[in-house]
Amino acid sequence: MTKLSVNINKIAVIRNSRGGNCPDVVRAALDIERFGADGITVHPRPDARHIRHDDVRALKRVLATELNIEGNPVPAFVDLVLEVVPAQVTLVPDAPDALTSNAGWNTVAHRDFLTEVTARFHERGIRVSHFVDPDPAMVAGAKACGADRIELYTEAYARLFPAGREAAVAPYVAAAEEARRQGLGLNAGHDLSLENLAYFVERIPWTDEVSIGHALISDALYYGLENTVQLYKRQLKNSR
Template sequence: MTKLSVNINKIAVIRNSRGGNLPDVILAARNIERFGADGITVHPRPDGRHIRYDDVRNLKRVLTTEFNIEGNPIPSFIDLVTEVVPTQVTLVPDAADAITSNAGWDTLAHREFLSEVTRRFHRHGIRVSIFVDPLPAMVAGARACGADRVELYTEGYASRYAQHPEASVAPYVAAAEEARRQGLGLNAGHDLSLENLRYYISRIPWTDEVSIGHALICDALYYGLENTVQLYRRELKTVQE
């Protein structure tokens, strides 16, 4: 079954808005694991506006499921990841002032850089996923860089799903089929939600992992965190039983 990795950045945003340690990011992550998530995702940025580098170090000490660290592979990020050694690193081309991820890598133009970064992480036994737009050429380019997986940037799917579900998912199916041809693992993330997740997975059931943060944490305000994790797992399980 497709694994659910929960991005906990938004929990850190709430904590940082007041200072102190409420809510407790580490406790939340451990509870999310206990509630049934298959992994925890974090996306530390240099300005520390949500997950901080020390959070990443502290999480590594206590997590028992897969740990996925996302981010732009600037020197400080590379140093952090090679220090912590998570299960997976997801390379995302974020500008320093980006509110959130808004594009995938051009894996052709940046092949030399991405290849070197990938080799460095592989030397530490870390699985490497490259964040790409749903374009077969970018998927093939990620394979040429030595990546183990790609993560398809699903904002485009999510924004059009309600009006045009079939058209919205079509480029993702094509990109996912290319990933399968290339022998790449397949992840997906950004704006997936209870409303659109089941349809996406029904069309691309060989997706290895979805990384979901914003929508899941928002839903937890209404349904409770434990129930929300189970609701998302149910969407994945219902499709793949």
């Protein structure tokens, strides 16, 4: 079954808005693990507006499931990942002032850079995923850079889903089929929710992992954190 990695950045946003350690990001991550998530995702940004580098270090010490660190591989990020050695690093080309990730890599134009940084992470035994738009050429480019997986940027799928789910998912199916032809693992993330998750995985059942943060943490305000994790797990299970 497709694994669920929960992005806990929004929990850190709440903590940072008041200072102190409430809510406790590490405790929340351990609870999310206990509630059934298969992994924890964090996206430390240069301005530390949510997850901080010390959070990442603390999480690595205590998590039993996979830790996925995502972000733009600027020098400070690379140093952090090489120090912490997570199960997976997801390379995302977001600008320092980006509100949230808003595009995938051009893996052709940035081939030399991505090849070099991917090789550095491989030297530490870290699985490397490249964040890409649903474009088969970018998927093939990720393979040429040495990536182990790609993560499909699913914002367009989520945005177009209400108007027509078949048309919304079609580019993703094509990109996912290219990933399978290339021998790449397949992740997906961004704006996936209880409304659109099951159909995505139903159409692309070889998806290895989905990373979900904003929608899941928002749903937890209404349904409770434990119940919400189980609701998302149920969407993945029912899609099979």
